[in-house]
Amino acid sequence: MSDPTTTTSIRRSGIRVRTLGAIAAHSLDDEVVRKRDLSIGDRVIVRTRNSIYTLISLGGDSFLVSGGWYDSHGRSPAAVDVHGCTYGGSAIRSDLVAAPGLFLELSDFVLTTRIRAVGVIPWG
Helix, strand or coil: CCCCCCCCCEEECCEEECCHHHHHHHCCCCCCEEHHHCCCCCEEEEEECCCEEEEEEEECCEEEEEEHHHHHCCCCCEEEEEEEEECCCCCEECCEEECCCCEEEECCCCECCCEEEEEEECCC
16 A cells, blocks of 8 residues: 555545545645635636536635526525635635635535636736
């Protein structure tokens, strides 16, 4: 078996488990979108397993969100805060807006399916 601190995941009894090393390495990923790197008006496009979301930065944690769940429930666009991204459990990266492999968690209790790709369109 390979070194568990360098693998992205290991399997134990049929359950996929992320190692601490893999989680830490994920924070260095080039595709990670951090709140601090966005300006007001920047658009973040998030493709999840089931949907595509557009988030427009309103500053800090606040975003105008459309697509996905919001479109299907007639709530687009919705002004919400981005709580951050989770690995599928209760640990949350509150500094992130989106990162492939994680789940986006919003202040109105919307939790997306796993993020597959992200992109940023700068304002202006």
